[in-house]
Amino acid sequence: MNDETGRERRDRGALAAREALAAHLLRLGLRRSRTRDAVVATFLAAPRHVSVEELSDRVRETDGGIGHATVYRTLRLLAECGLAEAHDFGDGVTRYEPVRGKSHHDHLVCTGCGAIVEFENLQIEALQREVARSHRFVADTHKLELYGRCARCRAGRRGGNP
Numbered sequence: 001m002n003d004e005t006g007r008e009r010r011d012r013g014a015l016a017a018r019e020a021l022a023a024h025l026l027r028l029g030l031r032r033s034r035t036r037d038a039v040v041a042t043f044l045a046a047p048r049h050v051s052v053e054e055l056s057d058r059v060r061e062t063d064g065g066i067g068h069a070t071v072y073r074t075l076r077l078l079a080e081c082g083l084a085e086a087h088d089f090g091d092g093v094t095r096y097e098p099v100r101g102k103s104h105h106d107h108l109v110c111t112g113c114g115a116i117v118e119f120e121n122l123q124i125e126a127l128q129r130e131v132a133r134s135h136r137f138v139a140d141t142h143k144l145e146l147y148g149r150c151a152r153c154r155a156g157r158r159g160g161n162p
Contacts, residue, residue, distance in 0.1 A: 017044055017083050017098070024081035035066050039074040049087060049095035049116050089116065089145065106144035112153030 018040055022032045042059045043050065050058070056071045075096050078084035084096045089109045095116075106124070108117040124144065132139045 017078075020081055020083055021078060024077065030077075035063070035070055036074050036077075038063050038066060039071050040078065043075070043078065043084070043096070044098055046098075049097045051093050051095050055096070089114075090147065107146070108150075109145055109147050110150040110153055111147050112149045115150050115152075117150075
């Protein structure tokens with residue numbers, strides 16, 4: 001029986017992510033650094049999709065010396081090596097989410113408050129494969145984003161977290 005806690009899984013995932021980034025940096029001839037490690041740790045601990053600005057603010061809470069450019073470059077490196085995925089949900093702000101250890105999912109995006117909800121639906125996935133097959137098309141990847149208003153916004157109560 002496995003008694004591993006959520007925290008232990010996150011810690012193990014963060015270690016694996018740092019190792020994958022270190023290997024990517026080595027391939028690029030770049031060095032691993034304390035500041036990059038701090039950005040990676042903060043990013044992996046973020047509870048939701050984050051923009052460069054939001055992540056910069058979080059990183060500066062623990063290390064005021066880490067600048068916006070370092071956060072941006074680190075997120076770009078994470079995306080290059082497949083540890084982060086960039087999303088533009090139509091508001092002009094690029095948000096990033098960790099992808100290591102996550103299964104494919106799609107998004108509901110509230111146009112009122114900006115809340116983003118991840119969801120998985122096997123029937124939608126099967127239908128997408130069938131549509132591709134019926135057009136003799138082989139999809140390498142896909143994304144589905146549904147835009148609308150969440151229950152709180154429809155009720156006139158603004159809330160949520162973009």
